[in-house]
Amino acid sequence: MKPSKRVQCIDLSGIRKMFDMVGENSINLALGEPDFDTPVHIREAVKEALDEGFTHYTGNTGIVELREAIAHKLQTENQIPASPESIIVTVGASGALYSSAHALVDDGDEVIIPDPGFVAYDACVKLSGGVPIPAQLKDDNDFRMIPEDVLELVTAKTKAIIMNSPGNPTGAVLEKEDVKGLADIATDHNLTLISDEIYDKIIYGKKHYSPATYSDNVVTINGFSKTYAMTGFRIGYLAAPPTLTEELLKIHQYSVTCTTSLAQKAALAALTGPQDSVGEMVAEFKRRRDLVVGRLRDMGIHCNLPHGAFYVFPSTDNPEKFVEEALKKDVVLVPGTSFGQYGAGHFRISYAASYQNLEEAMDRLESIGW
Ligand code: PLP
Numbered sequence: 301m302k303p304s305k306r307v308q309c310i311d312l313s314g315i316r317k318m319f320d321m322v323g324e325n326s327i328n329l330a331l332g333e334p335d336f337d338t339p340v341h342i343r344e345a346v347k348e349a350l351d352e353g354f355t356h357y358t359g360n361t362g363i364v365e366l367r368e369a370i371a372h373k374l375q376t377e378n379q380i381p382a383s384p385e386s387i388i389v390t391v392g393a394s395g396a397l398y399s400s401a402h403a404l405v406d407d408g409d410e411v412i413i414p415d416p417g418f419v420a421y422d423a424c425v426k427l428s429g430g431v432p433i434p435a436q437l438k439d440d441n442d443f444r445m446i447p448e449d450v451l452e453l454v455t456a457k458t459k460a461i462i463m464n465s466p467g468n469p470t471g472a473v474l475e476k477e478d479v480k481g482l483a484d485i486a487t488d489h490n491l492t493l494i495s496d497e498i499y500d501k502i503i504y505g506k507k508h509y510s511p512a513t514y515s516d517n518v519v520t521i522n523g524f525s526k527t528y529a530m531t532g533f534r535i536g537y538l539a540a541p542p543t544l545t546e547e548l549l550k551i552h553q554y555s556v557t558c559t560t561s562l563a564q565k566a567a568l569a570a571l572t573g574p575q576d577s578v579g580e581m582v583a584e585f586k587r588r589r590d591l592v593v594g595r596l597r598d599m600g601i602h603c604n605l606p607h608g609a610f611y612v613f614p615s616t617d618n619p620e621k622f623v624e625e626a627l628k629k630d631v632v633l634v635p636g637t638s639f640g641q642y643g644a645g646h647f648r649i650s651y652a653a654s655y656q657n658l659e660e661a662m663d664r665l666e667s668i669g670w
Pocket of ligand 1: 391394418467524525531
Protein backbone atom coordinates (compact mmCIF):
# COMPACT_ATOMS: atom_id res chain seq x y z
CA MET A 301 0.00 0.00 0.00
CA LYS A 302 1.34 3.38 -0.94
CA PRO A 303 -0.04 6.63 0.50
CA SER A 304 -0.74 9.54 -1.81
CA LYS A 305 2.05 11.99 -2.63
CA ARG A 306 0.15 14.70 -0.74
CA VAL A 307 0.18 12.68 2.44
CA GLN A 308 3.78 11.59 1.94
CA CYS A 309 4.99 15.17 1.88
CA ILE A 310 3.67 15.83 5.39
CA ASP A 311 5.41 14.92 8.64
CA LEU A 312 3.53 14.10 11.82
CA SER A 313 3.37 17.14 14.09
CA GLY A 314 6.51 17.81 16.14
CA ILE A 315 4.28 18.66 19.07
CA ARG A 316 2.63 15.25 19.00
CA LYS A 317 6.09 13.69 18.98
CA MET A 318 6.90 15.55 22.19
CA PHE A 319 3.75 14.15 23.83
CA ASP A 320 5.26 10.67 23.51
CA MET A 321 8.03 11.88 25.82
CA VAL A 322 5.66 12.77 28.66
CA GLY A 323 6.38 10.65 31.74
CA GLU A 324 4.85 10.38 35.19
CA ASN A 325 6.88 13.23 36.70
CA SER A 326 6.90 15.38 33.60
CA ILE A 327 5.75 18.95 33.53
CA ASN A 328 4.24 19.24 30.11
CA LEU A 329 4.79 22.70 28.66
CA ALA A 330 4.20 21.46 25.11
CA LEU A 331 0.43 21.54 25.25
CA GLY A 332 -1.61 24.32 23.59
CA GLU A 333 -4.62 23.78 25.78
CA PRO A 334 -5.96 25.94 28.64
CA ASP A 335 -5.66 24.01 31.89
CA PHE A 336 -8.87 25.57 33.29
CA ASP A 337 -12.21 23.85 33.75
CA THR A 338 -14.87 24.52 31.14
CA PRO A 339 -17.18 27.07 32.87
CA VAL A 340 -20.09 25.48 34.75
CA HIS A 341 -22.86 27.19 32.76
CA ILE A 342 -21.45 25.68 29.55
CA ARG A 343 -21.41 22.20 31.01
CA GLU A 344 -24.93 22.71 32.38
CA ALA A 345 -26.17 23.72 28.92
CA VAL A 346 -24.90 20.41 27.55
CA LYS A 347 -26.65 18.42 30.28
CA GLU A 348 -29.88 20.27 29.53
CA ALA A 349 -29.52 19.63 25.80
CA LEU A 350 -29.02 15.94 26.51
CA ASP A 351 -32.09 15.79 28.76
CA GLU A 352 -34.11 17.54 26.08
CA GLY A 353 -33.00 14.94 23.55
CA PHE A 354 -31.06 17.41 21.41
CA THR A 355 -29.05 14.54 20.00
CA HIS A 356 -29.90 14.46 16.31
CA TYR A 357 -28.41 15.81 13.09
CA THR A 358 -28.34 19.57 12.82
CA GLY A 359 -28.11 21.61 9.64
CA ASN A 360 -24.65 21.45 8.07
CA THR A 361 -23.79 25.07 8.72
CA GLY A 362 -24.83 24.83 12.37
CA ILE A 363 -27.99 25.77 14.29
CA VAL A 364 -29.31 29.20 13.46
CA GLU A 365 -29.27 30.50 17.08
CA LEU A 366 -25.56 29.77 17.27
CA ARG A 367 -24.81 31.38 13.92
CA GLU A 368 -26.78 34.44 15.04
CA ALA A 369 -24.76 34.64 18.26
CA ILE A 370 -21.50 34.28 16.29
CA ALA A 371 -22.57 36.97 13.82
CA HIS A 372 -23.39 39.26 16.75
CA LYS A 373 -19.97 38.61 18.31
CA LEU A 374 -18.19 39.33 15.03
CA GLN A 375 -20.18 42.50 14.39
CA THR A 376 -19.90 43.99 17.87
CA GLU A 377 -16.44 42.86 18.97
CA ASN A 378 -14.56 42.59 15.69
CA GLN A 379 -16.36 45.11 13.44
CA ILE A 380 -16.91 42.41 10.84
CA PRO A 381 -20.06 42.75 8.70
CA ALA A 382 -21.04 39.11 9.29
CA SER A 383 -24.52 37.60 8.98
CA PRO A 384 -25.73 34.15 10.08
CA GLU A 385 -25.70 33.15 6.37
CA SER A 386 -21.99 33.93 6.08
CA ILE A 387 -21.07 31.59 8.94
CA ILE A 388 -20.27 27.88 8.94
CA VAL A 389 -19.88 26.13 12.28
CA THR A 390 -16.95 23.71 12.06
CA VAL A 391 -15.15 20.99 13.97
CA GLY A 392 -12.79 23.33 15.76
CA ALA A 393 -10.86 26.10 14.07
CA SER A 394 -8.96 23.16 12.56
CA GLY A 395 -12.03 22.16 10.52
CA ALA A 396 -12.43 25.74 9.33
CA LEU A 397 -8.80 25.84 8.20
CA TYR A 398 -9.05 22.54 6.36
CA SER A 399 -12.24 23.54 4.53
CA SER A 400 -10.83 26.96 3.63
CA ALA A 401 -7.65 25.52 2.17
CA HIS A 402 -9.53 22.87 0.20
CA ALA A 403 -12.14 25.25 -1.14
CA LEU A 404 -9.57 27.80 -2.29
CA VAL A 405 -6.41 26.04 -3.37
CA ASP A 406 -5.79 24.30 -6.68
CA ASP A 407 -2.75 22.18 -7.49
CA GLY A 408 0.35 24.36 -7.56
CA ASP A 409 -1.29 27.44 -6.04
CA GLU A 410 0.88 29.31 -3.59
CA VAL A 411 -0.31 30.20 -0.11
CA ILE A 412 1.75 32.55 2.02
CA ILE A 413 1.91 31.33 5.61
CA PRO A 414 3.50 32.79 8.75
CA ASP A 415 6.76 31.06 9.67
CA PRO A 416 7.17 30.24 12.52
CA GLY A 417 3.48 29.44 12.53
CA PHE A 418 0.82 27.01 13.68
CA VAL A 419 1.70 23.53 12.45
CA ALA A 420 -1.56 22.96 10.55
CA TYR A 421 -1.01 25.80 8.04
CA ASP A 422 1.78 24.10 6.12
CA ALA A 423 -0.01 20.72 6.26
CA CYS A 424 -3.43 22.05 5.16
CA VAL A 425 -1.90 23.84 2.18
CA LYS A 426 0.04 20.75 1.10
CA LEU A 427 -2.95 18.43 1.58
CA SER A 428 -4.98 20.62 -0.75
CA GLY A 429 -2.24 20.43 -3.40
CA GLY A 430 -0.88 23.90 -2.79
CA VAL A 431 2.61 25.17 -2.11
CA PRO A 432 3.19 26.88 1.24
CA ILE A 433 5.36 29.99 0.94
CA PRO A 434 6.81 30.88 4.33
CA ALA A 435 6.77 34.54 5.35
CA GLN A 436 9.51 34.89 7.93
CA LEU A 437 8.43 36.42 11.23
CA LYS A 438 11.44 38.00 12.87
CA ASP A 439 12.28 38.22 16.54
CA ASP A 440 13.55 41.81 16.15
CA ASN A 441 10.17 42.80 14.69
CA ASP A 442 8.30 41.23 17.61
CA PHE A 443 7.38 38.36 15.22
CA ARG A 444 4.87 40.58 13.42
CA MET A 445 3.76 39.71 9.89
CA ILE A 446 4.88 42.80 8.02
CA PRO A 447 2.79 43.65 4.91
CA GLU A 448 5.82 44.88 2.92
CA ASP A 449 7.57 41.53 3.49
CA VAL A 450 4.44 39.62 2.48
CA LEU A 451 3.99 41.73 -0.64
CA GLU A 452 7.45 40.67 -1.82
CA LEU A 453 6.27 37.05 -1.76
CA VAL A 454 3.14 37.63 -3.84
CA THR A 455 3.41 36.12 -7.33
CA ALA A 456 0.97 35.30 -10.13
CA LYS A 457 0.47 31.93 -8.43
CA THR A 458 -0.48 33.31 -5.02
CA LYS A 459 -4.02 32.33 -4.06
CA ALA A 460 -4.21 33.11 -0.37
CA ILE A 461 -2.39 34.46 2.65
CA ILE A 462 -2.81 33.03 6.14
CA MET A 463 -2.38 35.35 9.12
CA ASN A 464 -2.68 34.59 12.81
CA SER A 465 -2.92 37.21 15.53
CA PRO A 466 -2.38 36.70 18.43
CA GLY A 467 -0.01 34.12 17.07
CA ASN A 468 1.05 30.59 17.87
CA PRO A 469 3.93 29.86 18.64
CA THR A 470 5.16 33.41 19.21
CA GLY A 471 2.36 35.15 21.15
CA ALA A 472 2.81 38.09 18.76
CA VAL A 473 -0.07 40.54 18.31
CA LEU A 474 -0.27 42.40 15.00
CA GLU A 475 -0.63 46.18 15.01
CA LYS A 476 -3.54 47.87 13.25
CA GLU A 477 -1.25 48.97 10.41
CA ASP A 478 -0.13 45.35 9.84
CA VAL A 479 -3.68 44.02 9.74
CA LYS A 480 -4.89 46.81 7.48
CA GLY A 481 -1.84 46.41 5.24
CA LEU A 482 -2.46 42.66 4.84
CA ALA A 483 -6.16 43.32 4.14
CA ASP A 484 -5.15 45.86 1.46
CA ILE A 485 -2.88 43.30 -0.21
CA ALA A 486 -5.83 40.87 -0.36
CA THR A 487 -8.05 43.52 -1.94
CA ASP A 488 -5.46 44.94 -4.35
CA HIS A 489 -4.28 41.54 -5.61
CA ASN A 490 -7.62 39.76 -5.45
CA LEU A 491 -6.35 37.18 -2.97
CA THR A 492 -8.10 35.59 -0.02
CA LEU A 493 -6.78 36.42 3.41
CA ILE A 494 -7.46 33.61 5.89
CA SER A 495 -7.34 35.17 9.33
CA ASP A 496 -6.99 32.73 12.21
CA GLU A 497 -8.23 34.65 15.26
CA ILE A 498 -8.55 31.81 17.74
CA TYR A 499 -6.63 33.75 20.42
CA ASP A 500 -8.46 37.06 19.89
CA LYS A 501 -9.53 37.31 23.53
CA ILE A 502 -6.29 36.06 25.06
CA ILE A 503 -4.44 39.31 24.79
CA TYR A 504 -2.58 41.47 27.31
CA GLY A 505 -2.94 45.22 27.07
CA LYS A 506 -3.12 45.37 23.26
CA LYS A 507 -6.09 45.61 20.92
CA HIS A 508 -7.06 42.88 18.50
CA TYR A 509 -7.83 43.93 14.90
CA SER A 510 -9.65 41.81 12.32
CA PRO A 511 -8.78 42.24 8.64
CA ALA A 512 -12.41 41.59 7.62
CA THR A 513 -13.07 45.11 8.93
CA TYR A 514 -10.96 46.42 6.05
CA SER A 515 -11.48 43.98 3.17
CA ASP A 516 -14.22 41.76 1.75
CA ASN A 517 -11.65 39.16 0.70
CA VAL A 518 -11.27 37.65 4.15
CA VAL A 519 -12.21 34.32 5.67
CA THR A 520 -12.26 34.82 9.45
CA ILE A 521 -11.61 31.73 11.52
CA ASN A 522 -12.23 31.44 15.22
CA GLY A 523 -13.30 28.86 17.78
CA PHE A 524 -14.18 28.07 21.36
CA SER A 525 -11.30 25.78 22.36
CA LYS A 526 -9.04 28.40 23.88
CA THR A 527 -11.32 31.24 25.06
CA TYR A 528 -13.69 28.97 26.94
CA ALA A 529 -11.30 26.13 27.79
CA MET A 530 -13.41 23.66 25.84
CA THR A 531 -10.93 21.99 23.48
CA GLY A 532 -12.68 18.61 23.74
CA PHE A 533 -15.95 19.93 22.34
CA ARG A 534 -14.27 20.41 18.97
CA ILE A 535 -16.13 23.47 17.81
CA GLY A 536 -15.11 26.53 15.83
CA TYR A 537 -16.40 28.52 12.90
CA LEU A 538 -15.58 30.51 9.83
CA ALA A 539 -17.15 33.64 8.41
CA ALA A 540 -16.70 34.06 4.68
CA PRO A 541 -17.66 36.50 1.94
CA PRO A 542 -20.95 35.52 0.19
CA THR A 543 -19.08 34.54 -2.99
CA LEU A 544 -17.17 31.87 -1.10
CA THR A 545 -19.67 30.49 1.41
CA GLU A 546 -21.26 28.00 -0.96
CA GLU A 547 -17.90 26.67 -2.17
CA LEU A 548 -16.71 26.27 1.40
CA LEU A 549 -19.91 24.46 2.26
CA LYS A 550 -19.25 21.86 -0.45
CA ILE A 551 -15.99 20.86 1.22
CA HIS A 552 -17.43 21.16 4.68
CA GLN A 553 -20.53 19.08 4.07
CA TYR A 554 -18.84 16.20 2.26
CA SER A 555 -15.53 15.91 4.07
CA VAL A 556 -15.43 17.33 7.55
CA THR A 557 -19.16 17.78 8.32
CA CYS A 558 -20.81 19.69 11.11
CA THR A 559 -19.77 19.32 14.73
CA THR A 560 -22.05 17.61 17.27
CA SER A 561 -25.41 19.01 18.36
CA LEU A 562 -24.23 19.08 21.98
CA ALA A 563 -21.07 21.03 21.16
CA GLN A 564 -23.25 23.61 19.41
CA LYS A 565 -25.39 24.05 22.54
CA ALA A 566 -22.20 24.40 24.58
CA ALA A 567 -20.87 27.07 22.22
CA LEU A 568 -24.17 28.95 22.32
CA ALA A 569 -24.02 29.02 26.12
CA ALA A 570 -20.39 30.16 25.93
CA LEU A 571 -21.21 33.15 23.71
CA THR A 572 -24.46 34.20 25.36
CA GLY A 573 -23.63 33.40 29.01
CA PRO A 574 -21.46 35.22 31.57
CA GLN A 575 -17.98 36.11 30.37
CA ASP A 576 -16.22 36.46 33.76
CA SER A 577 -14.28 33.22 33.29
CA VAL A 578 -12.56 34.67 30.22
CA GLY A 579 -11.27 37.74 32.09
CA GLU A 580 -10.13 35.61 35.02
CA MET A 581 -8.32 33.18 32.75
CA VAL A 582 -6.57 35.98 30.84
CA ALA A 583 -5.46 37.66 34.09
CA GLU A 584 -3.97 34.37 35.27
CA PHE A 585 -2.26 33.77 31.92
CA LYS A 586 -0.69 37.23 32.15
CA ARG A 587 0.65 36.45 35.64
CA ARG A 588 2.17 33.23 34.29
CA ARG A 589 3.63 34.95 31.24
CA ASP A 590 5.38 37.45 33.50
CA LEU A 591 6.75 34.64 35.65
CA VAL A 592 8.10 32.62 32.71
CA VAL A 593 9.57 35.57 30.80
CA GLY A 594 11.16 36.93 34.00
CA ARG A 595 12.68 33.59 35.01
CA LEU A 596 14.04 32.86 31.51
CA ARG A 597 15.62 36.29 31.30
CA ASP A 598 17.20 35.76 34.74
CA MET A 599 18.74 32.58 33.30
CA GLY A 600 20.26 34.70 30.53
CA ILE A 601 17.92 33.28 27.87
CA HIS A 602 16.67 35.80 25.31
CA CYS A 603 12.90 36.00 25.41
CA ASN A 604 10.78 38.78 24.01
CA LEU A 605 7.52 39.73 25.69
CA PRO A 606 4.52 38.17 23.96
CA HIS A 607 1.28 40.15 24.11
CA GLY A 608 -1.20 37.37 23.42
CA ALA A 609 -1.98 33.63 23.36
CA PHE A 610 -0.20 31.54 26.02
CA TYR A 611 3.19 30.82 24.53
CA VAL A 612 6.69 32.24 24.77
CA PHE A 613 9.20 31.67 22.01
CA PRO A 614 12.69 32.21 23.46
CA SER A 615 15.90 31.85 21.51
CA THR A 616 19.14 30.20 22.45
CA ASP A 617 22.14 28.52 20.86
CA ASN A 618 21.31 24.94 20.02
CA PRO A 619 17.69 24.88 21.21
CA GLU A 620 17.40 21.18 20.26
CA LYS A 621 20.03 20.41 22.89
CA PHE A 622 18.23 22.64 25.39
CA VAL A 623 14.94 20.81 24.75
CA GLU A 624 16.80 17.50 25.22
CA GLU A 625 18.35 18.67 28.50
CA ALA A 626 14.93 19.93 29.65
CA LEU A 627 13.50 16.50 28.92
CA LYS A 628 16.13 14.91 31.18
CA LYS A 629 14.75 17.19 33.91
CA ASP A 630 11.20 16.08 33.03
CA VAL A 631 10.17 19.34 31.44
CA VAL A 632 8.59 18.93 28.01
CA LEU A 633 9.15 21.79 25.53
CA VAL A 634 8.84 22.00 21.75
CA PRO A 635 11.77 22.86 19.44
CA GLY A 636 11.13 25.91 17.26
CA THR A 637 11.68 24.02 14.00
CA SER A 638 8.37 22.20 14.64
CA PHE A 639 6.77 25.50 13.57
CA GLY A 640 8.69 25.97 10.34
CA GLN A 641 12.20 26.61 9.07
CA TYR A 642 12.36 30.09 10.60
CA GLY A 643 11.56 28.68 14.02
CA ALA A 644 15.21 27.52 14.08
CA GLY A 645 17.13 28.93 17.03
CA HIS A 646 14.03 28.96 19.23
CA PHE A 647 11.91 26.72 21.42
CA ARG A 648 8.31 27.10 22.55
CA ILE A 649 6.97 27.06 26.07
CA SER A 650 3.23 26.90 26.65
CA TYR A 651 2.31 28.47 29.97
CA ALA A 652 -1.06 26.74 30.01
CA ALA A 653 0.08 24.96 33.17
CA SER A 654 -0.49 25.88 36.82
CA TYR A 655 1.61 28.68 38.34
CA GLN A 656 3.06 26.16 40.77
CA ASN A 657 4.07 23.78 37.97
CA LEU A 658 5.56 26.64 36.01
CA GLU A 659 7.66 27.69 39.03
CA GLU A 660 8.86 24.11 39.44
CA ALA A 661 9.56 23.85 35.68
CA MET A 662 11.61 27.06 35.76
CA ASP A 663 13.62 25.71 38.74
CA ARG A 664 14.33 22.56 36.75
CA LEU A 665 15.35 24.53 33.64
CA GLU A 666 17.62 26.71 35.76
CA SER A 667 19.28 23.60 37.16
CA ILE A 668 20.41 22.66 33.64
CA GLY A 669 22.98 25.45 34.11
CA TRP A 670 22.65 26.59 30.48
N1 PLP B 1 -5.22 27.90 15.19
C1 PLP B 1 -4.22 28.07 16.05
C2 PLP B 1 -3.29 29.22 15.87
C3 PLP B 1 -4.02 27.17 17.10
O1 PLP B 1 -3.00 27.34 17.96
C4 PLP B 1 -4.90 26.06 17.23
C5 PLP B 1 -4.70 25.05 18.29
O2 PLP B 1 -3.68 24.94 18.92
C6 PLP B 1 -5.94 25.94 16.31
C7 PLP B 1 -6.07 26.88 15.30
C8 PLP B 1 -6.91 24.79 16.37
O3 PLP B 1 -7.93 25.02 17.27
P1 PLP B 1 -9.17 24.03 17.46
O4 PLP B 1 -8.98 23.33 18.75
O5 PLP B 1 -10.36 24.95 17.53
O6 PLP B 1 -9.24 23.14 16.31
